[in-house]
Amino acid sequence: MNLDFLAVAPTIAITAAVVLLLMVDVVWKPGPRWWAVAAALGLVGATTASVWQWVEHRAADGELFFSDMLAVDGFSSFAGMLVFPVAGLGLMAGWGLVTGVGRRGAEFVVLVMIAASGAHLMAASANLVLLFIALEVFSLSLYVLAGFTRGGDGADEAALKYFLLGALASAVFLYGIALVFAATGTTSMYGAQSFLESTLILRPGILLAGIALLLVGLGFKVSAAPFHVWAPDVYQGAPGGVTGFLAAGAKIGGFAAMARVLVVPLESRIGDWAPAVAALAALSVVVGTLFAIAQTDLKRMLAYSSVAHAGFIMTALVAGADGVGDMWFYVATYAVQVIGAFAIAAVVSGAMTGKSPLSDYAGLAVRSPMLAAVMALFMLAMGGIPLTAGFVGKAAVFRAAINADYLWLVIVGLVAAVGGLFFYLRLIVLMYMQPLSDESASAPGVPLGVRLAIGLPAVVTIVFGFAPWPLLDWVRDATPL
Amino acid sequence: MALLLSLIVLLPLAGMLFLFAFGKRIGEPGAGIVATLTVGGSFLTAVVLALDFFTGSGATETARWFEWLPAFGVAAELRWDQLSALMTLVVTGVGSLIHLYSIGYMHGDARFGRFFTYMNLFIVSMLILVLANNFALMFVGWELVGLSSYLLISFWFERDTAAAAGKKAFVVNRVGDVGFIVALMLIFSVFGSLGFDTVFEGARFHLTEGMATAIGLLLLIGAAGKSAQLPLYVWLPDAMEGPTPVSALIHAATMVTAGVYMVARTGSIFELAPVAAATVAIVGAATALYAATIAIAQRDIKRVLAYSTISQLGYMFMGVGAAAYAAGVFHLMTHAFFKALLFLGAGSVIHGMADEQDMHRMGGLARRMPVTFATMAIAWLAISGIPPLAGFWSKDEILAAVFERGGSWKILWGVGLVTVLLTAFYMTRMMWLTFFGEPRWEAGLEPRESPRIMTIPLLALAILSVVGGLVNTPFKLTLEHFLDPVFEGLRLVHAPGGSVAWILAGVSVAAGIIGIGAAIMRYRGPVPAESGPGWRLLGNGYYVDDLYAGVFARGGKLGAAWLAFRFDARGIDGAVEGVGALTRRVGGWLRPLQTGFVRSYGLAIVAGAVGLLAWFLSRGAF
């Protein structure tokens, strides 16, 4: 039994920081500044730990720890390197919310950090039960975050819907785990993997049912159609300060879990699940795009677009292990884009409020050109226009799918991507080609933290749009052991 | 040599560029003088060069300017042989006279300088046309004369009619050009080159009769457009909207004869295509008769001349069609003299009558403008084919040649003969209505002779109209022998000699005299009322023009409008916009599915679960 604390270093860092934060907060009540410090400590620590793990365990050097419970490999450490900074960005973007809810801000910070850690564990767990626990850690935090401004318009509604549906989905997911356990005799992913490779199951009914139910749960997390129904309401209702992290985190954690589950234990069953995943992907891009076109609220529109993006990302997964790297590229770039976009939404419509009507953005280019420019950049990136990371992402996932002979899926995706332009361009039209909604409104002030939360994603989007090579190389090592 | 040859073109070109730049500045009469001098200069150059030919010692010369379109084996190259020499002399000679005349005629016009710029542009284009040594360059000139014709017809562009006429001329010519271009395609596809030498020398080795006929007919279309033959003649009468010197130079003497020149030039092709050649002759004969009938009923003096021009061009086509190229070209030359003279005279009349063109409002001008009357009278007799004036010799030779072909060609000869009679008739009518009888112009108008600068060219042309015919008489076929080297190796048709010649000549002269007599009988008294359906039919040129306007102009516009505003806007673009709109609308339709009720969401999730379950179970649970 090899107990290696370095293997769980990121989790330890977060937990320590969280506990420290709460303790000090309870005793001395130092307020937001301290929260920021603690959060920084925790996230930076966790990130560093992940980087160290990346250096140690990337590519072929992955290892299992805690009697095959935890996998420390390129996959998990990349997820860590991704999710902890994203959580940092999310906090910066939502800092207005943190300071807005008074003393409860401490809990907000704590929940974001734990959620991040949960997402990381989802990527790292090598055991289905541990995966379930991590997923719950992650989800429960998000439920609370979604409804954080209890009184806020629709925040509570968002929280309750998210919670009830999430509970349903995770129950189904758990049932899937149980069935897979029954079918393979183990909850360990790698155990299941070797079992499924070595033995031919004559009556795979239970196994197949298990896979189906697992996909339901995972599909829910990544908001893939038809399990996306929660996303629009939650994104719109949740306070502006947290939606970004909600969206980004869900994609990172959800796809980490999905990729690991599909590629490790179910590797030998790709023939069964690839078509299903392809179908979900196609459905997601189409449904997401069509619904998004008709939206009048930015956050809701982005919610549907995130459904479409879930579809694009799954497009990579039909290629199995070969597509994982491409998936990561897309997830990484999309996550930062979405954080940045929602950060801007929070600036324009407020971090405490849920709704963000498109009319708020009319003439934004005149009022605050920089915000508009960056927003336009994100829109173009999400639309997959070249010289943005969004294009490279699409190129990557489509390349993977084509290599896996899923041309039809690629064509569906590309056409849907064009349809997506309808609403991405709509926002640009509003910002650049329409007069100011109300002349009186002055340009909203943007605190430094938020500037970072908007600027860094913009930089990432451009840099990896022009020179994606390093990231492409890294993600090729970010595959499960 | 090559330099001098180039000089013929470069002089007017220089004049044009100079006038384009400074025409406004130097104004009247400087601009006119410059133009006249340059054209005159190139005339003299041409004379100098042509001397060798007259002495019989000349050989075909070329002047290569630069490699132009290697892909078509053509360079920007001029060709100097007897035919082009003759054309050059006519163009520059008549041209310089008309330039001189214009100085007086355009006196006081706001755009005096611009006018001469265009005139010189025309001379340049025409020279390129006749001097080109390959089809491509010939086509360039061909198009450029169209351009300058367009510019000059609509010179007074404030007048909508003038503008419209210019456009019409260019577009109709363009229709003919399609024929020309397609002909070039065929020629190139056969010879792999558009150079004259390659084509003409290779013709009899490479051309099947079918191909030759096709090319010939296509060339005919082009020629018909430029030379206003049936059915593409409609632009010429309208072209009279332009200043009269323009009508004289372009629409009587030179440009319109380009078609004749082309057919003569490409004789070696037509020789291989008897059908095409015959068609040329038939078209010519038909046009000659047709236009002559119309000319009878015109009241506008210039329109009479216009239709007369069309008719005379028909003669030339008859000639070249009958392979009597020399005869055709001969008539081309004489016609240039007397028709230019007629136009200039008419111009002088119009000038004197303060821009009155309706002959019914003229009369009795003989005394008022003696010079104009005298000179025009000569032209009148010349065109009527009265010996020994120029027209007689050339026209007679064509008719004789056609007759010589025998067989059904004799029908064409008959047509020609009738036309002679008609020609004499309508010309006489014109003369009488204009110069004799009671003055019919409204009071207060004091017509007087035009200034000397306008009458001198009249006199010069009058002299030419008298003696011009003597260069090629049955007694001494100077011109024909002069041109022989050009048509070397072609089976040419020559007018018969001996008694037949005398008989034919007598017949045609008789026809002319009958026509004149009939006209005098009819018009010596008070002007008869020229009304009634017959007159109206002829007066309106058989309503062909209106037919074209209805079918092509109006009909075409309607069709285009349907395409543009129905088919394109509603149909194609409608489909495009429709797809976009539909996509957006579908989004709207779908939205209600997102009811906002948790339990319906639950339903969706469970449904998805069931769906996945179904798929996976189908993979081996049965």
Next chain:
Amino acid sequence: MTVTPGWYMALAAFLFVIGTGGILLRRNALVMFMSVELMLNAVNLTFVAAGRELNVLDGQVSVFFVMVVAAAEVVVGLAIIVAVFRKRQTASVDELAELRG
């Protein structure tokens, strides 16, 4: 005849479906939540039965963890429901349908 674990798993499936029904048919947030708990119980039963058949303890251990998760879930869930109730004086989810489209 002896009771095979299969019987239990079939029964569990039945319970699970009833739980689903609770979520789809009831509009009282609390009851819906209870249904979720029912579903979790059904899953637990599956775990245990399967574990017995396979003669391993993993099933039971999993159940233990599921229970812990369920407990935590209950805390959060009830907190949310209370928060909603405080604002709207109702626990009926049908009245929470402002966010739609």
Next chain:
Amino acid sequence: MTFPILSALIVLPAVSGLVVLFVKREELALPLAVTSSLVTLGGAGWLLFEFETGEAGFQFVEQVSWYRPWGVGWHLGVDGISLLLVALTAFLFPIALLASTAVTDRIRQYAASMLFLQAGIIGVFLALDLLVFFIFWEAMLVPMYFIIGIWGGERRVHAAVKFFIYTALGSALMFAGILSLGFLASDQLGGPTFDFVELLGADLTRTAQFWLFAAFGLSFAIKVPIFPFHTWLPDAHVEAPTAGSVILAGVLLKLGAYGLLRFNLTLFPEASVDLVPVLAVLAVIGILYGAAVAIVQTDIKRLVAYSSVSHLGFVVLGVFSLTTQGLQGGVIQMVNHGLTTGLLFLLVGMIYERRHTREISDFGGLASVMPLFAGVFLFTAFASIGLPGLNGFVGEFFVLVGSYLSLPGYAITAAFGVVLAAVYLLWAYQRMFNGEVTVEANRGLPDLTIREKVILVPMLVLIVFLGVYPKPALDIIEPSVDAVLDRIELKTDYVVPEFGTTGDLAVQK
């Protein structure tokens, strides 16, 4: 390592675009942009000067591998086909920028967009890696979208979005095509590659070629635009600001034809030969249809836009005539159309700045008010009609005569386009410039200003030069297009028709 002139041609505008975007004093934006574009023009001139005429292959090649796993790299090169188009681009941009004085709002962004657009376009012409090509191809849309959408006319937004999405839809399929091509080729070439030159080594099945041709072709057809895909063009043209229209007509449309010639013909020769009839039919329809529709337009910009459809039809016909004359004609016609139509749009823009209307009926008798302007307009109109001595003629002549060898019927039908061209342009001229001045507002309109003359003169000169002495341009083009034809002959059983064959006695005997 010689100086990477090609990269410079792309990077310079892009960088100066950034500079302009953040320049302190707004009034400096346009001058800076013009300077940059002039430098680019200089570079292009140097290229023309240094270019080894008579060489078929690519010159000034730059090749840097970017990402082996995908086989994508920075591969630039210029040959006789792209050289002139690059030069044209470099030539038109300073003019377009100088003609942009009407732009008063957000000048920085405007100038920057123009420069980015230039970088994109030049990139498209120079890229020899399909992925890079696509990146430029797609990225180029964005600045154009902004130029139309922000600085355009009344319905600019609709036009901009239509332009963007319609084109993007086309390129979406091309993107799928590019990816599958790279994948298909990877088996034969050992490893995936998007390098154009390497891809030429791949042998694709007939079916594969067919579908790839369709995927590429649709995208290009929309851009050209070939007949049924043309409707975005009039809208875009009408709404775009003057400079936008100039670039759109002058260069952007060429990209499509260029793509067909550069990629479809060479990468999918069999499919090209098979599909010649289809494209020839569409091209001929485009020629006549565009002209016919142009006749009755009431908006002069729309009219010119449809005339573009007609002229580009000639280009496509030339390209798919698969004869050297036809291909040369196609390429030279691209350049000439860029000059004449660009100039027409400039002139329309100038009159629009004076009267703020594009309705033909709002004008009339302008020739007496602004004779010089009228003269230039007429001149350009005749150039566009294809009057010999002006550039328009050369292209049409080559295309018609060249395509007769392989597609006689189509060529003859297409020849009627020259009549219609005369009709719509001269009629429009007549309505706008001839007759008495009908509308009071037109009285006393100022004639060309010095600045406008400065803009116009170089174009007029070029129009005459290319019309009178096109040989230098043709010499540059010929070897490259011959190389394309040789490849087609090599890969398929198609034989480029020789001259002096049709109906030849010598042959029949």
Next chain:
Amino acid sequence: MVELVLFIIFGLAAVFGAVMMVWARNPVYSAMGLMLTMFSVAVFYVSNSAHFVAAVQVIIYAGAVMTLFLFVIMLIGVDKEEDRTENLPLQRPLALGLMALFGGGVVVAGRFAWTTGVRNPLDPVNGTVEAIGNELFRRWVLPFEITALLLIVAAAGAIALAFFRDDEEVDG
């Protein structure tokens, strides 16, 4: 034989409880129904020799969790009777149909073999406290520790949502 009896009795009880939970209009009854089901399930645990889990089931679930539920029910108000009129069109038929399909699907899946994993050849394992403890603190120590995070989330979440300080009765 005994097990069969137990299975039938408590199986019926479990189903009855479940149905009652779904059916009862008063949340309190639903809670009672759920408790009944849980007890029955606990019995099944025992009969599957999962003693420890059974104990936990009774103590935590039936005990703590359900008490918490009842507490909240009381907080919100017992008298909230829910009328059975369904106001979402097609909700009931669709729901019932999907339920049938789902359950049917699982049963179909398992109708040949409910477990396909290889049976552990050692002598039968018993879910005694020692056995489970051994497992928990050896192989499963990491998940066990991770549950700590879960509890923090629960606590923090509860505080964040349900704990109103008097100074911020109205926020958001």
